[in-house]
Amino acid sequence: VFLASLLVLTACGLAVAQDAKTGSIKGEISVRGVRNAENVLVYVVEIPGEHNPPAEPAEVDQQKLAFVPHVLPIVKGTTVEFQNNDSLLHNVFWLKSRDGSYPSKNLGSWGKGGTKRFTFDKEGSVVLLCNIHPEMEGHIVVLQNPAFVVVGKDGLYEIKDVPPGEYTVKTWYSQPRKLRSKSAKVTVKAGESTELDFSLSRR
Secondary structure, rough: OHHHHHHHHHHHHHHHHOOOOOEEEEHHHHHHHHOOOOOEEEEOOOOOOOOOOOOOOOOEEOOEEEEEEEEEHHHHEEEEEOOOOOOOOOEEEEOOOOOOOOOOOEHHHHHHHOOEEEEEOOOEEEEEOOOOOOOOOOOOEOOOOOOOOOOOOOOOOEEEEEEOOOEEEEEEEEEEEEOOOEEEEEEOOOOOOOOOOOEEOOO
């Protein structure tokens, strides 16, 4: 029992030591002009080095005539699997990106249980649409690194495991005419949490 406890303590100690090599950025997003801060994306613009995409694909489902999640941030090079769990036919397409990052693309239509995959190989964003159900809309934002988080209704956020350094943190919202993007400089220290709040509006 003593040996097992020692191993547990040693393992915990290693975990703490590893966590102490990075810091975090956290704060609150307050908004004016929309109901709450849900689906505001907060991200670190650039972190030096290579940032490999995950081995497994990210997922976007189609449920109850909606793209789930509504906003999906990913690292450049990530493959996204588009699913359909509705008992009807769906389609996935996007028009040319507003920022020019991606040309228009139509992945086709498929029924329940079907999937399609696409690899997003450059930074930018696309607006997901369904030509069968025009009320559907989703968003994929392709970023340089994995230091990002999508905010919930409470407006609180935390970006963990950020290497020490000076960074630019930026916000993104799917309707920029309602919530204008903002950015701020931060310094992250190992083992510490940096506080950074944003107040967003159309101005």
